Amino acid sequence: MIDEMIGAINDAAPAVYAIQDYWGFEGWFALKRRLSEGDGPRLEKTVFPGIELRLAAPIQGRLNAHVLFSDEIPDQHLRDFLSALKLEITGQPLSPHALIAYARAANADKLKTHSFEKAEVMADAETALRAGCIIAELNVDSYKAAVRAVPDGMALGFMPFETNDGLASVKHQEHYAYAIGLFDNSPIFETRKEGLWNAFVGRRCSENDSFFDAFQESIGGVPRLPVSGSDAHQFRGIAGDNNARGYGDFPSQRITWIKADPTWRGLQQAIKEPLKRCHIGLTPPKLQRISANKTFYIDSVSLSKVDGSSLAETWFDGCAIPFNADLVAIIGNKGSGKSALADVLALVGNSQEHAHFSFLKADRFRGKAGEPARQFHGRLDWLAGEPSLANLAANPAADRVELVRYVPQGRFEALCNEHVTGKSENFERELRSVIFSHIPAEDRLGALDFDQLIEAQESTLRARLDEARKNLVTLNRLIAGTEDQLHPSIRKNIEEQIHLKSVQLAELELTKPSELAAPAETLTPEQETAAAALSEISAAIAQLADEEKGIGESLTRLSAQRKAVRDVIERFALIREQITSAGAEIAGQLELLGLQLPDILTFEIKEEKVREVDSEAERNIAALAARNEAIKKERADYSGRIEQATEALNGPQRLYQDHLNAMKAWQSSVGEIQGAADVPDSKLGLETRLSQLDKLPGLLEERRAQRNELAAQIFHVLTLQRDQRSKLFEPLQKVISENSLIRDEYRLQFRSHLAAYHDLVSEKLFSLVKQSIGELRGEDDSRAAIKVRVEAHDLDSGVGALALSNDLHKLLHDAARQRAPDQADLNGLMRKDRTPTEVYDFIYGFEYLEPKYTLLFQDTPIEQLSPGQRGALLLIFYLLVDKKRNPIILDQPEENLDNETIVSLLVPVLNAAKENRQIIMVTHNPNLAVVCDAEQIIFAEFDRKALCNITYLAGSIENPALNQAVVNVLEGTKPAFDNRGNKYL
Structure with a gap:
C-alpha cells in the first residue's frame, strides 16, 4: 500500500504533499519506514507530515484544525506534540486510551447521533476508539500551545476557513477572543473562494471589496497563506468524479500554486509574503504569460572557452546558470563579477548598449586585441526558439534585433541628461516607440512606426508651415531691406x-x-x-x-x-x-x-x-x-x-x-x-x-507687426501639430489611468509640448552672428544670455514664444547698437556670408520649436527631477509602460536614490513589472533583492588566486547558502544587521 502511495505521489503533478492523518502520524511513520528499507521505491516529491484534529468550539457543528510539520522533524517531536494536546471534556492528554475513555464517557444520545450504540462502545475497545476519533474534541488552548511548543519552527497551524468544518462557522463578533486566538495561531488557511483567498493575502478585488477592510482588521492586517487542498481520500482519482479525487485532483480546479522551493524553508518563505507567492486557480497569470511567450524568457546562460584556447586563467569557463522567469537579483562583493554577468547577458542578447558596458570594455576584460574576452563565447538558451551565441570580444551588429533590453546605470544618466539638454533624441525615440505600440492598429493609418504615422498625419500641417515660413522669408527680406535703408x-x-x-x-x-x-x-x-x-x-x-x-x-x-x-x-x-x-x-x-x-x-x-x-x-x-x-x-x-x-x-x-x-x-x-x-x-x-x-521707421514698425502676426500663424500650426500628437498618447494615458500604482502613487503622465533647448538655439544663432560685444561677448557669456531668455518664457504658449523671439531680437539689436549706436540693422553682427534675414527667419519662424514628448512624475517634468528621480522615472517607464516583452537587465537601478525612495518607489515598480516580463537586476541594495522578494538570487564570487575563477551560485532566497550570502553581502553579516535593528525604536 505504501508503495502504491509513493507511486501515485511521483506520478501526480504537485511538487509537495502533506499526509493528514486523523489524531496521529501512523501514515507518516509508515512512509518513513518504507523509504528507509533497501528495496523501497524512490520518493521524487516532497512530503510533509501532518495531522487533522477537531477543536472544541462555540458552534453547533465541528471545527477542524490541521498542523503541518517539517519533513526533517524528529519522530520524538511528533510524539511530544501529541502528548501536549488535551481533550476538552476529560482533560486527558491525547492518546488511544484517552479517546476510548472519551467515547465511553459520552451519553447514549451523543453516540447514537454518530451511529454508535452505547453498549457496543462500552463492550468493545476498538469500537470505542473509532467513536472517540469521531466525537472527541481538543481543548483549543492546548492545541495552540502544542503548536508553539514544537521547536525550531517545525510546526505550522493550518485552519480550514469557509470549507467544511472551518473557522468561518464561528461567529466572530460573539466569540471574538476565540476566533482571534485561532487566527493568530494559524499562518495557513484553507479557502477556495476567489474573494477570500485574495483577502487573506491582502489583495482587494471586486469579490471582496464589500468586506475587505473588516476582514483585514480581523486578521490584524497580517497576510495569511491561503491554500486549497485536494482532500484526496484515495491515491488515484477517477476522471470526472469530483467525489473520487486522488493525488493531484483539486475541487473545481481550485489548484494551489506556491512560488517557492519545494522545501519546508520554501513554505515558510511563502508564509512571509503570500501576496507574491501564492495563487489559487487553474494556472497563475504569470505562468500563462510564460507559456504563451516562451521565446521572451531566458532559460539559462552558459560560458566557455573557445575551441583551442590556450588561456591558462579560468574566468567564466564552465559557467552554466539557470534563470528564473520572474525577478532575478545578482549580488556579490565589489569586483566579484556581477556587472560582468549583466554585460554578458546584454551582449549575447544583441543589446546595442555596449557603449555603457562596465566589464566588457577596452580597459577591462577587452584589453589589447580584445584579450582575454576573445577567448570566451557565451550562449543564451531560451524557453523556446534558437539559442543566441556570441564571442565576448565582438559587439553585435547594429542591424541585429535586440533580444534583451539592457539598462545600465550609465544609460540612465546619459539618456536623461541628453533629453534634458536636447543633445540627443534617444529618449524621445523611446517615448515615441512606446506611444506607437499602444495605438490601436486601426488608428495607425498603415504606418509601421511612429515617424511614418507622423508623416501621414501631419503632411497638411507641414505644407501650411512651409508656406507660412516662405511668406515670412519674403517679409523678412523687406524688413532687412528697410533696416538697410535706415x-x-x-x-x-x-x-x-x-x-x-x-x-x-x-x-x-x-x-x-x-x-x-x-x-x-x-x-x-x-x-x-x-x-x-x-x-x-x-x-x-x-x-x-x-x-x-x-x-x-x-x-x-x-x-x-x-x-x-x-x-x-x-x-x-x-x-x-x-x-x-x-x-x-x-x-x-x-x-x-x-x-x-x-x-x-x-x-x-x-x-x-x-x-x-x-x-x-x-x-x-x-x-x-x-x-x-x-x-x-x-x-x-x-x-x-x-x-x-x-x-x-x-x-x-x-x-x-x-x-x-x-x-x-x-x-x-x-x-x-x-x-x-x-x-x-x-x-x-x-x-x-x-x-x-x-x-x-513707421513702415518698419508696420512690417514688424505683420511679422509678429505671421509668426503667430506659424506658432498656431505648431500647436496643431502638438495637439495632434497629444491625441496619439491618449491610448497609452488610458492604460496608465487603469493602473492604480502609476496613476495614484507616481502620477505618471505623458505630455506633448512645444520645447526649445537653449544649447540648440545658441548653436544655430551663433553660426550666424558674432560673439564679440555686449552680452554676446565670448562663448560662455553668449550662451548664458540665450539660456536665461529661453528659460524665462513659456514656449508652449503663443505669447511666450513670440516674447522670446522679440527678446532675442532685442538682444541682437542692443549688441548691434553697442557697435554702431545710430544703426537700425544687424549687419555689424553678422558672420561672413550671413545676412540678417537668416537670423529673422530662424527666430521668428520658430525653427527651434518642435512638438516634443516628455514625462511627468508626480506632476513634475523630467527636466526638473534629480538624477536619481530621473532614473527611477525611466525604470517606471520601462517596467510598467513599455509593452515590449523581452527580458530587461538592470545594473544597479538604486544608484542616486535614498533607501526610502527605493522602498516607496522602486520596490512596487519591480513587483508590478515582474508579473509581465523577466527582470534580471544587479544590485547592492537589500531593499531590492529582499524586499522585492526576488524569485532567484545569483551570488557572484571571484577568486583571483585560483586562476581568476568566477563562479555563480543560483537559487532562491530561502536556499540556506544563498540566504547566508544575502545577509553577508547586502546586510553586512547577521550581527551587523541585528545591531542596526536593535538600535531602532
Whole structure:
C-alpha cells in the first residue's frame, strides 16, 4: 500500500504533499519506514507530515484544525506534540486510551447521533476508539500551545476557513477572543473562494471589496497563506468524479500554486509574503504569460572557452546558470563579477548598449586585441526558439534585433541628461516607440512606426508651415531691406547730394543770361518770314520735347506691365506645381475614398488674357520706339531750318535769337538739376527720397507687426501639430489611468509640448552672428544670455514664444547698437556670408520649436527631477509602460536614490513589472533583492588566486547558502544587521 502511495505521489503533478492523518502520524511513520528499507521505491516529491484534529468550539457543528510539520522533524517531536494536546471534556492528554475513555464517557444520545450504540462502545475497545476519533474534541488552548511548543519552527497551524468544518462557522463578533486566538495561531488557511483567498493575502478585488477592510482588521492586517487542498481520500482519482479525487485532483480546479522551493524553508518563505507567492486557480497569470511567450524568457546562460584556447586563467569557463522567469537579483562583493554577468547577458542578447558596458570594455576584460574576452563565447538558451551565441570580444551588429533590453546605470544618466539638454533624441525615440505600440492598429493609418504615422498625419500641417515660413522669408527680406535703408550713411549721402544740387543751382543762377530786349527796328518781309519760321520751329521743338517726355513715361509704364506679366505667369506656374504636388500627396487618400483629383478639383488659369496684355504692350513699345526715332529725325531737321532762318536775320535779331537759345539752354540745365519727384538723381527726386526715408521707421514698425502676426500663424500650426500628437498618447494615458500604482502613487503622465533647448538655439544663432560685444561677448557669456531668455518664457504658449523671439531680437539689436549706436540693422553682427534675414527667419519662424514628448512624475517634468528621480522615472517607464516583452537587465537601478525612495518607489515598480516580463537586476541594495522578494538570487564570487575563477551560485532566497550570502553581502553579516535593528525604536 505504501508503495502504491509513493507511486501515485511521483506520478501526480504537485511538487509537495502533506499526509493528514486523523489524531496521529501512523501514515507518516509508515512512509518513513518504507523509504528507509533497501528495496523501497524512490520518493521524487516532497512530503510533509501532518495531522487533522477537531477543536472544541462555540458552534453547533465541528471545527477542524490541521498542523503541518517539517519533513526533517524528529519522530520524538511528533510524539511530544501529541502528548501536549488535551481533550476538552476529560482533560486527558491525547492518546488511544484517552479517546476510548472519551467515547465511553459520552451519553447514549451523543453516540447514537454518530451511529454508535452505547453498549457496543462500552463492550468493545476498538469500537470505542473509532467513536472517540469521531466525537472527541481538543481543548483549543492546548492545541495552540502544542503548536508553539514544537521547536525550531517545525510546526505550522493550518485552519480550514469557509470549507467544511472551518473557522468561518464561528461567529466572530460573539466569540471574538476565540476566533482571534485561532487566527493568530494559524499562518495557513484553507479557502477556495476567489474573494477570500485574495483577502487573506491582502489583495482587494471586486469579490471582496464589500468586506475587505473588516476582514483585514480581523486578521490584524497580517497576510495569511491561503491554500486549497485536494482532500484526496484515495491515491488515484477517477476522471470526472469530483467525489473520487486522488493525488493531484483539486475541487473545481481550485489548484494551489506556491512560488517557492519545494522545501519546508520554501513554505515558510511563502508564509512571509503570500501576496507574491501564492495563487489559487487553474494556472497563475504569470505562468500563462510564460507559456504563451516562451521565446521572451531566458532559460539559462552558459560560458566557455573557445575551441583551442590556450588561456591558462579560468574566468567564466564552465559557467552554466539557470534563470528564473520572474525577478532575478545578482549580488556579490565589489569586483566579484556581477556587472560582468549583466554585460554578458546584454551582449549575447544583441543589446546595442555596449557603449555603457562596465566589464566588457577596452580597459577591462577587452584589453589589447580584445584579450582575454576573445577567448570566451557565451550562449543564451531560451524557453523556446534558437539559442543566441556570441564571442565576448565582438559587439553585435547594429542591424541585429535586440533580444534583451539592457539598462545600465550609465544609460540612465546619459539618456536623461541628453533629453534634458536636447543633445540627443534617444529618449524621445523611446517615448515615441512606446506611444506607437499602444495605438490601436486601426488608428495607425498603415504606418509601421511612429515617424511614418507622423508623416501621414501631419503632411497638411507641414505644407501650411512651409508656406507660412516662405511668406515670412519674403517679409523678412523687406524688413532687412528697410533696416538697410535706415542706415545713417544713406541719409547722409542723400543730404549731401541735395546740398550739391543746391550749390549747382546757385552756380547756374550766376550764369543766367542777362535780360535782352527784342530789337525795335522794322523788319523786312524776308526777316519777318524768318522770325515767324523760328517761332514755329521753337514751338514745334517744344512740342517734340513734351511728346518725347510722354513717350518715356509710356515706355516706363509698358515695361512695368510686361514685368507684371512675367511675374503673374511665373506665379501661375508655381500654383500649377503646388497643385500637382498636392494632388500627388493626397492621391493615396483619394484612392482610399474611391475618388480622383478631377472629381473634386477643377482648376483653370486663363493665361491668354495676360498674354494679350503683354502682346499689346509689346506692340505699343515698338510703336513708341519708332516714334522716338522719328522725333530724333524731326529735331535734326528743325536744327537745319533754324540755321537757315537765322541767316536771314540782321545782326540785332541774330543776337536776340542767340540770347533766346542761351536762355533755353540755361533753363534746360536748371530743369535737369531740379528734375522731378520721379527722377532719382535730381534735386526733387532726392528730396522725395529723403521724405520717403522719414516714413521708413513707421513702415518698419508696420512690417514688424505683420511679422509678429505671421509668426503667430506659424506658432498656431505648431500647436496643431502638438495637439495632434497629444491625441496619439491618449491610448497609452488610458492604460496608465487603469493602473492604480502609476496613476495614484507616481502620477505618471505623458505630455506633448512645444520645447526649445537653449544649447540648440545658441548653436544655430551663433553660426550666424558674432560673439564679440555686449552680452554676446565670448562663448560662455553668449550662451548664458540665450539660456536665461529661453528659460524665462513659456514656449508652449503663443505669447511666450513670440516674447522670446522679440527678446532675442532685442538682444541682437542692443549688441548691434553697442557697435554702431545710430544703426537700425544687424549687419555689424553678422558672420561672413550671413545676412540678417537668416537670423529673422530662424527666430521668428520658430525653427527651434518642435512638438516634443516628455514625462511627468508626480506632476513634475523630467527636466526638473534629480538624477536619481530621473532614473527611477525611466525604470517606471520601462517596467510598467513599455509593452515590449523581452527580458530587461538592470545594473544597479538604486544608484542616486535614498533607501526610502527605493522602498516607496522602486520596490512596487519591480513587483508590478515582474508579473509581465523577466527582470534580471544587479544590485547592492537589500531593499531590492529582499524586499522585492526576488524569485532567484545569483551570488557572484571571484577568486583571483585560483586562476581568476568566477563562479555563480543560483537559487532562491530561502536556499540556506544563498540566504547566508544575502545577509553577508547586502546586510553586512547577521550581527551587523541585528545591531542596526536593535538600535531602532
